[in-house]
Amino acid sequence: MNAISTTMPGPLALFADRLNGVAGAERHAALGALARTGLPSRRTEAWKYTALRALGTASFAAPAAGYDTARAQALLDHVLATHESLATLARVVLVNGTHAPELSHVPDTLQVGFFNQSPTFGVQAAPDRDPLVALNTALAEDGVMLSVAAGVKAGQVAVISLGLGGEQAMSYHPRHAISLGAGASLSVLSVHAGEGAYFHNPVTDIHVGESAELRHVTLQLEGVEAVSLGTVYADIAGHGVYDSFALGLGGALARHEVHARLAAPHALVHVNGAQRLGGRQVGDMTSVITHAASDCVSRQTVRNVLDGHARGVFQGKVLVERVAQKTDGYQMNQALLLSPDAEIDAKPELEIYADDVKCSHGATVGALDDDQLFYLRSRGVPEIQARQILIDAFLDEALALVTDETAQDICRAIMTERFGQKGGQA
Amino acid sequence: MPAVTETREAVEKLGQSTYKWGFETEIEMDMAPKGLNEDIIRLISTRKEEPEWMLEWRLAAFATWQAMREPTWAKVSYPPIDYQDLHYYAAPRRKPGPKSLEEVDPELLRTYEKLGIPLHEQALLAGVELPEGETARPPVAVDAVFDSVSVATTFRKTLEEAGVIFCPISEAVKDHPELVRKYLGSVVPAGDNFFAALNSAVFTDGSFVYVPKGVRCPMELSTYFRINARNTGQFERTLIVVEEGASVSYLEGCTAPMRDENQLHAAVVELVAMDDASIKYSTVQNWYPGDEEGRGGIYNFVTKRGACRGARSKISWTQVETGSAITWKYPSCILQGEGSVGEFYSVAVTNNCQQADTGTKMIHIGRNTRSTIIAKTISAGRSDSTYRGLVRVQPKASGARNFTQCDSLLIGDQCGAHTVPYIESRNMAARIEHEATTSKISEDQLFYCRQRGLSEEDAVGLIVNGFCRDVLKELPMEFAVEAQKLLQISLEGSVG
Amino acid sequence: MSQFLEISGLKARIDADGQEKQILRGVDLSIPPGEVHAIMGPNGCGKSTLSYVLAGREDYEVTAGSVLFKGQDLLAMEPEERAAAGLFLAFQAPVELPGVNNANFLRTAVNAVRRARGQDELDAVAFLKLARTAAKELSMAPDMLKRNVNVGFSGGEKKRNEVLQMTMLEPSFAILDETDSGLDVDALRIVAEGVNRLRSPQFSALVITHHQKLLDYLVPDRIHVMAQGRIILSGGPELAREIDREGYTKFLAEAEAA
Structure with missing residues (x-):
């Protein structure tokens, strides 16, 4: 009754083979819910801005036993x-x-x-x-x-x-x-x-x-x-x-x-x-x-x-x-x-x-902000660096909200590793 | 189905006699049978002596509507509407009104008194039938408020001299078909949404305004002034076109609660502003909200949209929404012209069991377009009020700016106030700012006012009016004063 | 009527975060007509609570005692009825009313009170004339009547605005709750002069203050010291100077010993 078919439209079909093999009451209830609703589309209000197209078209396999x-x-x-x-x-x-x-x-x-x-x-x-x-x-x-x-x-x-x-x-x-x-x-x-x-x-x-x-x-x-x-x-x-x-x-x-x-x-x-x-x-x-x-x-x-x-x-x-x-x-x-x-x-x-x-x-x-950018440049900071400074400052105010100091250090280190050397806009 | 047969017969009769009965037969005919189908639409079109293209337009809209589903995304709930159980065409007066003020609901009269409406106007608003011999005067038209025919005639003359066309849209369809054909449905396409499609199929009347190039409309236009404004009915259609460099201010509605038999209202308003044109559209909506238990009351499903087609054009919506059991309304601006400006100022008050889901859409398409949204929501009783607004910046709208401020005030702990903004930007050189707050009237403010001698109700009125000031000051003067009183009356019984 | 204002055994408490807190623990105080009394006392002694209870703030629960105002049971009256009866509270921290025009507010209040007192209401012209004159006497900037009630007012402007309201509402009994706080010397003088102009055999006032300075200008008839929700000591104007010199500690200790 709750079977999911591989020929169904939408991304749920990509999981059909694995879903139809599940056992246990909770998993069956979940399967039932899925069969009713499918995976969300942009018509679903909570997914209005995010489509699941990126899941692609190939069926998903379970992870292999070893790695x-x-x-x-x-x-x-x-x-x-x-x-x-x-x-x-x-x-x-x-x-x-x-x-x-x-x-x-x-x-x-x-x-x-x-x-x-x-x-x-x-x-x-x-x-x-x-x-x-x-x-x-x-x-x-x-x-x-x-x-x-x-x-x-x-x-x-x-x-x-x-x-x-x-x-x-x-x-x-x-x-x-x-x-x-x-x-x-x-x-x-x-x-x-x-x-x-x-x-x-x-x-x-x-x-x-x-x-x-x-x-x-x-x-x-x-x-x-x-x-x-x-x-x-x-x-x-x-x-x-x-x-x-x-x-x-x-x-x-x-x-x-x-x-x-x-x-x-x-x-x-x-x-x-x-x-x-x-x-x-x-x-x-x-x-x-x-x-x-x-x-x-x-x-x-x-x-x-x-x-x-x-x-x-x-x-x-x-x-x-x-x-x-x-x-x-x-x-x-x-x-x-x-x-x-x-x-x-x-x-x-x-x-x-x-x-x-x-x-x-x-x-x-x-x-x-053009005014901020100009201010930095007028003080001799090259544009690419000025941009970087402002972007960092913008994100840093959010990172400052991480109350665990170790975690905050790690977040900052990752930002530096990923964006520190590259400058602003490509 | 008997209704269909009956209609077909009626239409056939009309067709044969080519309007011999005209409008004189309305009193006998009273209304079309219940239900909605092509025959009914043909009947409406025939009775309004419309050209063929208008009928075709209606029928196309009807076909579209049939394939549509009623929207469910708004935060309102109501029992399902049986669209086949409504009359879609009715003569101006279909039920005998009260014979005198004694027969009018005393609650309604009390409200009129508070608004300071003179007795004879109260009678008109309440739909009291005039004694024999006075029937020559339009029995319902609110233009009577402004001393009747003479005033209206003066206005017409002044407007004509300025080149402004201001007439019922049914007249415009016949007298200015080139304008109506060009612009009708150009802002709100017939298939835009369920209620707009329904309106397009069955609208019976409304206003048409055309302001030619370079003309500043010499006076504020109001549905008050329009001689034929009576009973524009549940599917009102308004079209306002303002040419290059011209401007107009249009007032709609009435602060006094109108007696109305129609539960479903689905109006469409379209505005078009060309280069440097400006349109100011003000609404005070105070339809019957239903009783304290939520029985009765108007369902108000309105589509209002303005197109700023020209460069530097401006469309400004101001609304004070206190009435209706359900309000579903999003006056919007499509900011196409470079440097065009859209504004939305709104006060929505709900009390008892009212539900309002209202807001705006600002679509920034052109460069350097600007929009401002100020929305004040007040909920009391067991009501629910939602601000729902979209600000969208398209990729070419460089330099676009939006500022939005939404404030909600809750009065009592059984109501709800919700804010649902959608902010979408696809242009890095655009700036959008949105702020929203929700609070209640502070005990400190109330006590301060009462210590100075104000009653609790007056204190609430004063504070609420202060809360709404940024919106009320956008209303034309005479409207603003009435609107202030209206706010207080709408909140009666919500405190203490 | 024996007295103009008669407070006897007044006890009141507040519910703060689910905790009942007794603040007034039996206040006895009589103020005859035409007199200005001052209440002094350390922070948290209940001075402001007393003013709120007299003005009818609902957060406070009166648990015992009575207040007779011109022979009427004050505690049974709504706040606006008390205002109409002639009671005025100049707030320590006047609240802001966004969007509410100051002149409009004042006129609404004046006419509400006048209506309740059986007086004719003032029309806009007469009102504005009176208000402008009163504002000028308080050295208020002309635009203060056009601004929103207390919104963006400096501390001094708020206090002057309170005294302006007091002048216009013509109370027979005014409570000035730390009206001197946050005022510089000039402002203090102007405010005090505003109060002094109201002094007459029909006007009494209760001045709540920490400092001697205001009392130099207002010259009270009696001084009361309040501590832990009670009046512990009363005396003539010289008491205020003594407190200013020696602090409260001495008096509190004496009261404790007594």
């Missing part, structure tokens, strides 16, 4: 070389969505579990809410489950997902979870990197307990041919903090989607981000922040720098439910267009049902 260890090691070494502190961090490494213990380095102090050992899907990322979550639910192979017991300050850990694309179209769908007990704290650095063509479709289920604090930085450094569509669901208890930042640099098509729910009074969420794209890259930062309790605070600043034919998308909804009195919400999206062919589409959205609130959002789009 090329030399290639994985080389890629990992390259990632770790970005910044000295990255190499010393505790790390869990996945290759093509599956845990690679030989590349990982986990201290005993951290409780790390794996999805393939005890598959649990959580309750937040329900398949009927989002077709990409449904796709993940149906096909999830593995994933990292981090949990920190109440009161434990668990330090920092990197979760590094490496994608090794080959000749055949391949996709992996890791299912991660992070759970912090009351008063616990953890800093997670999620790194997505890879080479060749692949489709990475991670779902992360996050629970921040009462008065707990999770700092979560996502470095999206996917390979230039990759498609990366990730979804994060975060539930934040009273006085809890979910402080997130996403830096988007890679992928042919990348979407970082965050659903954060402030579930009890005095919770705080940051959903910050920055992306710098060129060529024909498409980068989409989408978020839904739900204030479901009173006295909560949400902050969001997202900055986009778009060069070449790149297209940036920002969709940010702040939903304030009727009970969420004394909400304090702020959202800002800014875009800098460096090329005549670059494009930004932004949809900041407020949906408010409580009256005693203070909510605002802003958006700006423009090019580099």
Whole structure:
């Protein structure tokens, strides 16, 4: 009844063979949801600005059982070389969505579990809410489950997902979870990197307990041919903090989607981000922040720098439910267009049902400021360098929002490595 | 189906007698049977003595409409509309009105009183039937507000001398077919959207304005002044064309709530501005909003769009929306001419069970085009109000500028206020700025006013008017004063 | 009526972040007609709360006591009824009213109060004439009437605007809540003169202040020291100078000992 056919129109057909082989109640429910909705098209409001054409036309195979260890090691070494502190961090490494213990380095102090050992899907990322979550639910192979017991300050850990694309179209769908007990704290650095063509479709289920604090930085450094569509669901208890930042640099098509729910009074969420794209890259930062309790605070600043034919998308909804009195919400999206062919589409959205609130959002789009540029040049700075200084300054204000110092250093090091020497517009 | 048969017979009769009955038979005929089909459209076209091309245009629109689906993206909900259960053609008066003011809903009269409307005008607005012998006076036309025929005639003469054409669109179709053919549907194509297509198929009347080259229209044009403005009905069609270097200010609507039997309204307004032309279009919309429980009330699905075709042309929309059960309305500007300017100033107030989804679209096509959006949303009671706006900068619109400010005010904890801007830029040399805030009336402000002796309701009125000032000051003077009172009346019972 | 304003055993609390906080703990105070009284006291002693409770701010819950104003139960009245009855509060931090024209606001308030008092309303011309004269006496810039209420006003302009409103609303009892804060010497003098012009056997005032300076100009009939939600000491004008010289500590300690 729920069968997906390879001859169906739309990208869902590319997964037909694997989908029809799934087992288990949850996966079947996900399959059912997919059969009803298909994968989103631009007619779907939440995907108005981002098409899935980049998935191509070839059927996706599951990742092979083993992987090329030399290639994985080389890629990992390259990632770790970005910044000295990255190499010393505790790390869990996945290759093509599956845990690679030989590349990982986990201290005993951290409780790390794996999805393939005890598959649990959580309750937040329900398949009927989002077709990409449904796709993940149906096909999830593995994933990292981090949990920190109440009161434990668990330090920092990197979760590094490496994608090794080959000749055949391949996709992996890791299912991660992070759970912090009351008063616990953890800093997670999620790194997505890879080479060749692949489709990475991670779902992360996050629970921040009462008065707990999770700092979560996502470095999206996917390979230039990759498609990366990730979804994060975060539930934040009273006085809890979910402080997130996403830096988007890679992928042919990348979407970082965050659903954060402030579930009890005095919770705080940051959903910050920055992306710098060129060529024909498409980068989409989408978020839904739900204030479901009173006295909560949400902050969001997202900055986009778009060069070449790149297209940036920002969709940010702040939903304030009727009970969420004394909400304090702020959202800002800014875009800098460096090329005549670059494009930004932004949809900041407020949906408010409580009256005693203070909510605002802003958006700006423009090019580099001519007056600033002239000022720098009049002081003797060559134009190309002046442009670089202004672009760096624009992005740096977003990077400054990364509260974990190590993570901030790493972000800056990556920016320098990628853009530091090249100057501004090509 | 009996309705179809009946219609066919009616149409046949008309065809045979070639309008022998003309409009005189309207009172007997009263209205066309319910339902929408080609025959009904033919009937409308025939009754309005339209040329063949107009009928064909309508029929094409109808064919398009049949293939369309009602839009669902707006944040409004209402029971499904049975489009076959409506009358699409009705004579000016189809139900006997109240015989005197005593028979009029006292609630309505109370509102008139607050607006300071004189008694005889109250009667006209409420549709009270005039005594025998006075029927020579147009019974519904609001131009009576301005002392009737003589005034209107004076206006007509002044306008004619200036070369301005201002007449019902049904007249324009006959008298100025070259203009109507050229511009009708050129801004809002018949198939633009579901409601526009419906309007194109069945519109019954509306206004036509043509301001020739270099003419500054010597007065503000208003539907008030138009002798034939009565019962323009649920599918109003307005077309305003302003030639090079000319300008006009057009006022639509009325601050007093109008008695109206039609629940569905789907109007289309098209504006065309050539080089250096300017059009200012102001609306005060206060259709019946339904009762406190949300029973009744107008569904207002309007398509309004202006084309700034010429260089340095300017189109400015100002709206104060307080009425209707549902408002679905996005007055827009297509900024094609180099250096053209689009403006949208809006106040939308919803109370009780009203729903409003309104905003604008600014499409920047030409170089150095500029747009400004100021939208103030006020929600009270159990109502929902959404600002939905699009700012799009096309690749050639270098130097384009947009500034948008959306502010929402919530009164009470059972309402909703939403802001949904779409910002799309494909030009690096364009600059877009958008700001939005949502808040409630602060206790501090309320207390301050009350300490100075103002009642709570007056204090709310004052603060709300202050909140809307940037929009209200764009209204022509006489409208602005009425609009201020209207805001306060619309929010009655929402505090305390 | 025995007294003009009679506060007896007044207790009030506020609900702050879900915590009940008792601020007034039994205030007793009488002000006869025609007198100017001053309340001094350290920060957080309840001075401003007293002014808010008298003016009818709903955030405060009166838990005990009574206030009689010209024989009427003040606490039973709405804020605007109190204003009409002649009570005026000059706010410590006057709130901004964006988009609301200052002259228009003032005229609305004046006519609301006049209506309630059975007086004829002022037409626009008569009102403007009065307002301009009053503004001039307070050395206010002519454009202040055209601006929005308190929006973008400096601290001094806000305070003058308060005194302008007081002049126009003709109260019989005014509470000046730290009207001197943020004023330079010249502004202080102008504001004080504005208050002094209102002085008459029919006008009383309660001046809340930290400093002696304002009292040099206003010369109060009585000084009250407030601490921990109560009046702990009352005396003549000399008390203010003593406080200015020695601080509150001494008086607080004495009150504690007593």
